[in-house]
Amino acid sequence: MSQFSDKDVILSVMEYNFHDRTSENNFNIAFGIDKNFLFGCGVSIASILLSNKSINFDFHVFTDHFSEDDQKRFSALAEQYKTCIKVYLIDCNKLKSLPSTKNWTYATYFRFVIADYFYGKLDKLLYLDADIACKGSIQELVDYSFAEHEIAAVVAERDIEWWTDRSLTLTTPELVSGYFNAGFLLININEWQKNDISVKAIEMLRIPEWVAKITHLDQDVLNVLLVGKVNFIDGKYNTRFSINYELKDKVINPVNDETVFIHYVGPTKPWHEWANYPVSQSFIHAKEHSPWCNVALLQPANSNQYRYCAKHKFKQKKFLQGVLNYIKYYKAKAIK
Structure with a gap:
């Protein structure tokens, strides 16, 4: 059962298809964003294409805002890299009543729309947050096969101390074995649907007792619903770093030569003018090789x-x- 049907939520689809040849085996990557992340999303796509020139992709961007400038740049990006980018304009009314915070808007729930939309269309999909830059090969993800009943491949967030805290807060003891960051989800679409994940998630987010417990919105909910049905893979696929950590006296930067995806968590993003540190260079490099090359970094x-x-x-x-x-x-x- 789908929580979101195409007619219900998708207002229009814009397709920028510059593939030299079409293939049913293209690897599919989706982003769910509001207007504040369109810049980051475009550069994120460029970074993936730069680091994975031998892989054919289809990119899917779900958003509630897409200006004429955005249309020109995303079309130019698809043409520059001979790829396909589809942009889905979303009606957000169903989502605006769900919990949100200063840092997380209703756009965080777009991943539910995405998982439902692709049921019957795709078997496997990579969902990424738009504040991610790629600096390595994702061929292992392209070749990845799900185990029986596995709903998603994920990357753990923090350590056992955090997992224990989450397991107690969310009254889900099994989370002590692992709690994941939802900015990276390699989704088994059929299993997701079979388990009614989107339906159950939205239901939970409407129950006051659950809303009182959760601090990480859909991420907490997904961890509860997917417990025991995910495979934790190498941290190189979601290496998280907050640029605000640079303000500390001692900074331990987890990004290394093995890192595939740098996830810039926290309020300062690499597209901010004040984020001038070596860790931002993967984003800056991709920006320079994209239609956003002449776009100034954002001022406060x-x-x-x-x-x-x-x-x-x-x-x-x-x-x-x-x-x-x-x-x-x-x-x-x-x-x-």
Whole structure:
């Protein structure tokens, strides 16, 4: 049973298909984003294509906003790399009543729409958050075969201490064996559907007792619903790093030569002008080899961003810029 039918949610589909040849064996990757992540999504796609020139892809972008500029750039990206990008404009009314936070909007639930949409169309799909840059081969994912009853291949979040905390908070003891980050999901579409995951997830998100427990919205819910039905794979496929960790005195950067996907978690993203650190270079390199090459990195636009920008400028020894951004931060805060 599908929670979301095509007619219900998909308003229109735009296809930019520049494949030299069509193939049913193309590897499918999907993103679910709002307008704030379109820039990141385009560059993320470019990074995957740059690092995987021998693989044929079909990319699927589910969003509720797509301007004329976005259309031109995504079309140019597909043409530049001779690939196919399909953009699905979504009606979000069904999702806006679900829980959201300052950092996670209703767009986080697009992954449920995506999994439902592809039932009967695909067997396997890679879902990625748009704040991910690729720096290695994903051939192992292309060749990956699911075990019997396996719903998804995932990457663990943090360590056993965190898993234990989640298992207690979410009253799901089995989570002590592993809790995953939902920014990377290699989905077995048929098993997902057979287990009614999207239906059950939306139901849980409407139950006040569950909403009171969850702190990571759909990620918590998915961990509860998929417990015992996922395969934990190598962390190189979802190596998480917050650029704000650079503000600490000692930074342990987990990104190395084995890393395939860098997941830039946290409020500072590599498309922010103040994220000027070596860890951002995979994103910057892909940006330079994409239709976004001449698009300026984003300046701070609200009090929170002015504050982080100021802190990073001080860390980077750009003191005058740091002071100016602190002044903008206090002014923006005073207006609130």
